[in-house]
Amino acid sequence: MAKDLKKQPRPKAETPKGFRDYFGADVTERKQMLDRIAEIYHRHGFEPLETSAVETVEALGKFLPDVDRPNAGVFAWQEAEVPGGGPGDWLALRYDLTAPLARVAAQFRNDLPSPYRRYAMGPVWRNEKPGPGRFRQFYQCDADTVGSASVAADAEICAMLAAALEHAGIRRGDYLIRINNRKVLNGILEVMLPEPSDQAVDARGQEIDKAIIKALRVVTERAISSDDVLRVIDKFDKVGEEGVRQLLTTGRKDESGAFIEGVGLLQEQVAPVLAFLTSKGADNTQTLANLRAAVGTSAIGAEGVDELEQIAAMLAAMGVGEDCAVIDPSIVRGLGYYTGPVFEAELTFEILDEKGRKRQFGSVAGGGRYDGLVERFTGQKVPATGVSIGVDRLLAALRAKGLMGGSDQGPVVVTVMDRDRMAEYQAMAAELRAAGIRAEVYLGNPKNFGNQLKYADKRNAPVAIIQGTDEAQRGVVQVKDLILGARIAAEASHEEWKAQPAQTEVPRDQLVAEVRRILG
Amino acid sequence: MAKDLKKQPRPKAETPKGFRDYFGADVTERKQMLDRIAEIYHRHGFEPLETSAVETVEALGKFLPDVDRPNAGVFAWQEAEVPGGGPGDWLALRYDLTAPLARVAAQFRNDLPSPYRRYAMGPVWRNEKPGPGRFRQFYQCDADTVGSASVAADAEICAMLAAALEHAGIRRGDYLIRINNRKVLNGILEVMLPEPSDQAVDARGQEIDKAIIKALRVVTERAISSDDVLRVIDKFDKVGEEGVRQLLTTGRKDESGAFIEGVGLLQEQVAPVLAFLTSKGADNTQTLANLRAAVGTSAIGAEGVDELEQIAAMLAAMGVGEDCAVIDPSIVRGLGYYTGPVFEAELTFEILDEKGRKRQFGSVAGGGRYDGLVERFTGQKVPATGVSIGVDRLLAALRAKGLMGGSDQGPVVVTVMDRDRMAEYQAMAAELRAAGIRAEVYLGNPKNFGNQLKYADKRNAPVAIIQGTDEAQRGVVQVKDLILGARIAAEASHEEWKAQPAQTEVPRDQLVAEVRRILG
Known part of the structure; x- marks a missing residue:
C-alpha cells in the first residue's frame, strides 16, 4: 500500500482550464483603476456592497435544479444531506453582480434605505467553454439604484459614469455615452400597426382589401415579435435604409446572393422604423424633435421621448455636455432586457489591433433601467437602474493609451x-x-x-x-x-x-x- | 405546464448558510486596513499575486478524488465529461492562500524571480458546519518568501509584520511578536533520549538495569511522538512545571480528580523539556543562553539557537526592538507543521468581551518556515517562510481601539x-x-x-x-x-x-x- 502511494504521479501544477492568475502590476493596476472609480461612486452617495461568492441556486434563479446537476452556465454543487432532513441545497458561484443585488434588496428591504444606491466590484464565474481571451472568472464593476422610478436616477448614473471614466484616466472627448429609451422603440412598434386605412398597399405596392389588412394585422400582431424588428434594426449600420426596408417586408438578397427572408411587415408599417433609425440630429434638440415625429400619436412613445428630454436637461444641469453624453437612437443592443432608458459608453479613440490595423476601441460600459429585480422574491415590482463597467476592457484601453504601467517600479x-x-x-x-x-x-x-x-x-x-x-x-x-x-x-x-x-x-x-x- | 410554473413558490431571499454580506463601512474599513498592509508589503519588495478562486482538487492536494465527492472541508464539484475523453476534472474553491502559492511557484518556476516574495489578499472558502462567528467564506492576508533558506527571510517577515501592524494603526507597545524555532524543540527532543548512563532511575526514582533502559529507549523512540510531547508543553501555562513533569512521565490527577495518563518518559528525560519551558529570560541574550544550555549537545538544537540569535541580531539592525519582537520559547501552537523559525503576533491590550469582562485581545497573526511547498509538484524541496494576518480579528481589534469607523460619513x-x-x-x-x-x-x-x-x-x-x-x-x-x-x-x-x-x-x-x- 505504501508503495502504491509512492508511485502516485505528481499532481500537475496548472491553473484550471479557463482560469488565470494575476501577477504584480496586473493586480495593482486593476486595483488602482477600481479605486478611482469607487471614489466617484462614493462621492455620488453610493454605498459599497460585497456579497458572498456563493448563492443558493434558488436565489440565482436562472438555473433551477430540475436536472441532475444545474450547471448550465454556472458552477454549482449540492450540499451534503441535512441530517434527518431532505437533500442538501444546491449552491453556485454568482454569475454576475445583479442577481445577488436582487437577493440582498429583497432580504434586507426593511433595513436598507430606499432608494438604495450601491456599487459592487468583484469576480464573477461562468461555466462556459473557455477560449482565447475568454475566461471563466472575471471582474465586474456595477453601480445600481434600486427603488427609484424617476429618470433622475438614470441621468445621475450617466453623469456618474462620465465622471468615473474621466477619473479613471479617459480624457473628455475620448469617450461618448449614448442614451436611448426602450419606450421610444415600443412607441415605434405601436405606430407600426395603425388603424387600417383605405390607402394600404401590399409589399408589391398593390392596394389590398380592408378585410385582408385586418387579417394581416392579426397575423403580424401575433407572429412578429419586437425581437424580430430589433434584430433588423441592429443591422442598420450594415445594410442601410433600403436594406432595413427589405428585411422588414419581403426579404433581401445579401452580397453573396443568398436570400434572407423578410419579417413580413407591410410597406406602410416600415416608415416609423426608418424615421426612428434616421432620427439622430445635429444635437439633442433636433434628435428629440425627430423622435417625437417618429412616434406620432403613441402615448408610450411620447413618454419615452419626454423621459429622454428630461435626462438631457438634467445632464446639462449637472455639467455633462453633449460631447460627453448624447441622445442616440442607434443604441439597441440588449434592449430587450430593459424597460426604459438605456445607455452605452464607447471609447472613441482608435487603437491598433493585433494585426496592426486601426480600429475604434468600442464599448466599455453599458446599462439601463430594468424591472422585476426584487419581484421574483417578494411579488412587488421594484424599479431599478444601473451600469456595469467592463473592467478588463477599460483597463486594456487605459494601457493602450499609455495611462497605466510604469507605476510599479521594482525595489x-x-x-x-x-x-x-x-x-x-x-x-x-x-x-x-x-x-x-x-x-x-x-x-x-x-x-x-x-x-x-x-x-x-x-x-x-x-x-x-x-x-x-x-x-x-x-x-x-x-x-x-x-x-x-x-x-x-x-x-x-x-x-x-x-x-x-x-x-x-x-x-x-x-x-x-x-x-x-x-x-x- | 404554464400553470405549474406560475404556482411555483417564490425563491427565498437568503444568504446561504454560513455566508454573509458586507455593507458600506464593513467593506471600506477592511479595504482601508488591507491597503495599509499592502503598502508595507510592497515597500519590502513583495509583489501582489491574485490566483483564481478555483483550483483543481488535484493541485489543492489535501483532498483527493478517491471518493464519490471529495468535499471534506472544501467546496468541490466535477466538471462535465470531456467529449470523447474521460470524466471531467474535480474543481474546488481554494481553502487557503498557501496551496495556490505552491501551485503557482511550481507552475511558473522558470519565470518567477527566485527567491519569490509575494503577498495575497482575498477570500477563501471552507466547507465546514457554520456556527456563530464562524463563516464558510472569509478573508486571508498572507506574505511569503519562496526559495530562500536564509533566516534573513524569517527576520524580514517579522520586521515587516511589525511595520504592517503599526501602519494599520496598532501602536508600538500594543503588540508583541514572539519568535521560537522548531529546531530548538527538535534539539530538546534529541537530548531527551541521551546515551544510557549508570545513574538512570525509573519514574519512582529506583535505579534501573542498563538493558531495561535500552529497551525503554527503543520503546519510547517508537511510541512517543513529538506531538505527544508538544501537547503537554502546550499545557505549561495551565499546569506549571510539576504538572508538566507528571504528564510527561507517569500521569497526573487533574482538579476534578480524574487521572490523566502520562506520556511515559523517564524522569531523566524530562529535565530538558523543563529547562526549555523555563528558558525565557529578561531579554533575548538571557533567553538564548538558557536555550543553549537546554539543548546541550544536540547539533540540531544548537543550530536552532544560532538561528534565533541571528534573527535577534537582524531585527535589532532593522530597528525592531525587543518591545516589538522577542525570542519566546512558549510559542508552540501549530509548531508541528513548521520546520524552522515560527512566530506569532499578539495584541497585548485588554478589551471588554461580550459580557463586559476584561480580556487580552490575543493573537492576530502567525507564521513560520515550512518545507515541501513545491515538492509535491516538482519533487524538489523549496524552502519557504511566511505570515498570515487574521483579517477579521485585526479589524475587530482596530474597531475595539476606536481606530476605525467615523470615516464613512453619509452624503x-x-x-x-x-x-x-x-x-x-x-x-x-x-x-x-x-x-x-x-x-x-x-x-x-x-x-x-x-x-x-x-x-x-x-x-x-x-x-x-x-x-x-x-x-x-x-x-x-x-x-x-x-x-x-x-x-x-x-x-x-x-x-x-x-x-x-x-x-x-x-x-x-x-x-x-x-x-x-x-x-x-
Missing part, C-alpha cells in the same frame, strides 16, 4: 557580498524603506554575484547596492544605477562600458541620499 | 420640494461633488417631506438641502445641519427647538461655502 536590491554581514545589509534596506523607498535584500544563495545582478534585473530594480569587506572597512557603499547601466550596456563601446559611470561610491551615511538622487 | 442629501425642478437639485449635488463633498439628490417619491428627512437620517447625512418654490424665487436655499439638529432635538426644550438654529438660509451661490462651513 532597490541590496546585494549580499558577505554572508556574515546580513544584518548590516538589512539595516540598509530598512533605512531606504524608512525614507519611503521600496527596497529588499537579496535572499538567494549569495555565492554567485552574477546571479544577484540577474535577479535585480528580473525584479526590474532601478538601483543595486553593493558593499564588500573592503567597502565596509572604508565605510562606503557602491550604488549602481541599473537603468543608466542598461542604457550604457546597449549603446556604449566596451571602453566606455568599462569606465562604469553608472556606479558610484558614496560614504555609508549618504546611501539614502544617493539612491534618492538616482531615482529622481 | 449631503438634497431634498426635492418641487419635482419639476429636479435638474436644479441635481445641479446643487453636482456643485457639492465638484467641491469634493459627498452628495446625492433624494430619488424616492418626494410627496412626503417627512420621508425625505427620515431617508437622510438613515443615510447618516450630515446636512440636508431644502429649496421650495418660494426659496427658488428668492434665490436662496435652506441648509439644515442634521448633526446639530439631532443634538438639539435630544437636549433642547420645545421653544429652543422651534427656533431651529440648526437651519440656515443662504443665497444659492453660497450653498457650497455654507455646507463646507458646517462640515468643518
Whole structure:
C-alpha cells in the first residue's frame, strides 16, 4: 500500500482550464483603476456592497435544479444531506453582480434605505467553454439604484459614469455615452400597426382589401415579435435604409446572393422604423424633435421621448455636455432586457489591433433601467437602474493609451557580498524603506554575484547596492544605477562600458541620499 | 405546464448558510486596513499575486478524488465529461492562500524571480458546519518568501509584520511578536533520549538495569511522538512545571480528580523539556543562553539557537526592538507543521468581551518556515517562510481601539420640494461633488417631506438641502445641519427647538461655502 502511494504521479501544477492568475502590476493596476472609480461612486452617495461568492441556486434563479446537476452556465454543487432532513441545497458561484443585488434588496428591504444606491466590484464565474481571451472568472464593476422610478436616477448614473471614466484616466472627448429609451422603440412598434386605412398597399405596392389588412394585422400582431424588428434594426449600420426596408417586408438578397427572408411587415408599417433609425440630429434638440415625429400619436412613445428630454436637461444641469453624453437612437443592443432608458459608453479613440490595423476601441460600459429585480422574491415590482463597467476592457484601453504601467517600479536590491554581514545589509534596506523607498535584500544563495545582478534585473530594480569587506572597512557603499547601466550596456563601446559611470561610491551615511538622487 | 410554473413558490431571499454580506463601512474599513498592509508589503519588495478562486482538487492536494465527492472541508464539484475523453476534472474553491502559492511557484518556476516574495489578499472558502462567528467564506492576508533558506527571510517577515501592524494603526507597545524555532524543540527532543548512563532511575526514582533502559529507549523512540510531547508543553501555562513533569512521565490527577495518563518518559528525560519551558529570560541574550544550555549537545538544537540569535541580531539592525519582537520559547501552537523559525503576533491590550469582562485581545497573526511547498509538484524541496494576518480579528481589534469607523460619513442629501425642478437639485449635488463633498439628490417619491428627512437620517447625512418654490424665487436655499439638529432635538426644550438654529438660509451661490462651513 505504501508503495502504491509512492508511485502516485505528481499532481500537475496548472491553473484550471479557463482560469488565470494575476501577477504584480496586473493586480495593482486593476486595483488602482477600481479605486478611482469607487471614489466617484462614493462621492455620488453610493454605498459599497460585497456579497458572498456563493448563492443558493434558488436565489440565482436562472438555473433551477430540475436536472441532475444545474450547471448550465454556472458552477454549482449540492450540499451534503441535512441530517434527518431532505437533500442538501444546491449552491453556485454568482454569475454576475445583479442577481445577488436582487437577493440582498429583497432580504434586507426593511433595513436598507430606499432608494438604495450601491456599487459592487468583484469576480464573477461562468461555466462556459473557455477560449482565447475568454475566461471563466472575471471582474465586474456595477453601480445600481434600486427603488427609484424617476429618470433622475438614470441621468445621475450617466453623469456618474462620465465622471468615473474621466477619473479613471479617459480624457473628455475620448469617450461618448449614448442614451436611448426602450419606450421610444415600443412607441415605434405601436405606430407600426395603425388603424387600417383605405390607402394600404401590399409589399408589391398593390392596394389590398380592408378585410385582408385586418387579417394581416392579426397575423403580424401575433407572429412578429419586437425581437424580430430589433434584430433588423441592429443591422442598420450594415445594410442601410433600403436594406432595413427589405428585411422588414419581403426579404433581401445579401452580397453573396443568398436570400434572407423578410419579417413580413407591410410597406406602410416600415416608415416609423426608418424615421426612428434616421432620427439622430445635429444635437439633442433636433434628435428629440425627430423622435417625437417618429412616434406620432403613441402615448408610450411620447413618454419615452419626454423621459429622454428630461435626462438631457438634467445632464446639462449637472455639467455633462453633449460631447460627453448624447441622445442616440442607434443604441439597441440588449434592449430587450430593459424597460426604459438605456445607455452605452464607447471609447472613441482608435487603437491598433493585433494585426496592426486601426480600429475604434468600442464599448466599455453599458446599462439601463430594468424591472422585476426584487419581484421574483417578494411579488412587488421594484424599479431599478444601473451600469456595469467592463473592467478588463477599460483597463486594456487605459494601457493602450499609455495611462497605466510604469507605476510599479521594482525595489532597490541590496546585494549580499558577505554572508556574515546580513544584518548590516538589512539595516540598509530598512533605512531606504524608512525614507519611503521600496527596497529588499537579496535572499538567494549569495555565492554567485552574477546571479544577484540577474535577479535585480528580473525584479526590474532601478538601483543595486553593493558593499564588500573592503567597502565596509572604508565605510562606503557602491550604488549602481541599473537603468543608466542598461542604457550604457546597449549603446556604449566596451571602453566606455568599462569606465562604469553608472556606479558610484558614496560614504555609508549618504546611501539614502544617493539612491534618492538616482531615482529622481 | 404554464400553470405549474406560475404556482411555483417564490425563491427565498437568503444568504446561504454560513455566508454573509458586507455593507458600506464593513467593506471600506477592511479595504482601508488591507491597503495599509499592502503598502508595507510592497515597500519590502513583495509583489501582489491574485490566483483564481478555483483550483483543481488535484493541485489543492489535501483532498483527493478517491471518493464519490471529495468535499471534506472544501467546496468541490466535477466538471462535465470531456467529449470523447474521460470524466471531467474535480474543481474546488481554494481553502487557503498557501496551496495556490505552491501551485503557482511550481507552475511558473522558470519565470518567477527566485527567491519569490509575494503577498495575497482575498477570500477563501471552507466547507465546514457554520456556527456563530464562524463563516464558510472569509478573508486571508498572507506574505511569503519562496526559495530562500536564509533566516534573513524569517527576520524580514517579522520586521515587516511589525511595520504592517503599526501602519494599520496598532501602536508600538500594543503588540508583541514572539519568535521560537522548531529546531530548538527538535534539539530538546534529541537530548531527551541521551546515551544510557549508570545513574538512570525509573519514574519512582529506583535505579534501573542498563538493558531495561535500552529497551525503554527503543520503546519510547517508537511510541512517543513529538506531538505527544508538544501537547503537554502546550499545557505549561495551565499546569506549571510539576504538572508538566507528571504528564510527561507517569500521569497526573487533574482538579476534578480524574487521572490523566502520562506520556511515559523517564524522569531523566524530562529535565530538558523543563529547562526549555523555563528558558525565557529578561531579554533575548538571557533567553538564548538558557536555550543553549537546554539543548546541550544536540547539533540540531544548537543550530536552532544560532538561528534565533541571528534573527535577534537582524531585527535589532532593522530597528525592531525587543518591545516589538522577542525570542519566546512558549510559542508552540501549530509548531508541528513548521520546520524552522515560527512566530506569532499578539495584541497585548485588554478589551471588554461580550459580557463586559476584561480580556487580552490575543493573537492576530502567525507564521513560520515550512518545507515541501513545491515538492509535491516538482519533487524538489523549496524552502519557504511566511505570515498570515487574521483579517477579521485585526479589524475587530482596530474597531475595539476606536481606530476605525467615523470615516464613512453619509452624503449631503438634497431634498426635492418641487419635482419639476429636479435638474436644479441635481445641479446643487453636482456643485457639492465638484467641491469634493459627498452628495446625492433624494430619488424616492418626494410627496412626503417627512420621508425625505427620515431617508437622510438613515443615510447618516450630515446636512440636508431644502429649496421650495418660494426659496427658488428668492434665490436662496435652506441648509439644515442634521448633526446639530439631532443634538438639539435630544437636549433642547420645545421653544429652543422651534427656533431651529440648526437651519440656515443662504443665497444659492453660497450653498457650497455654507455646507463646507458646517462640515468643518
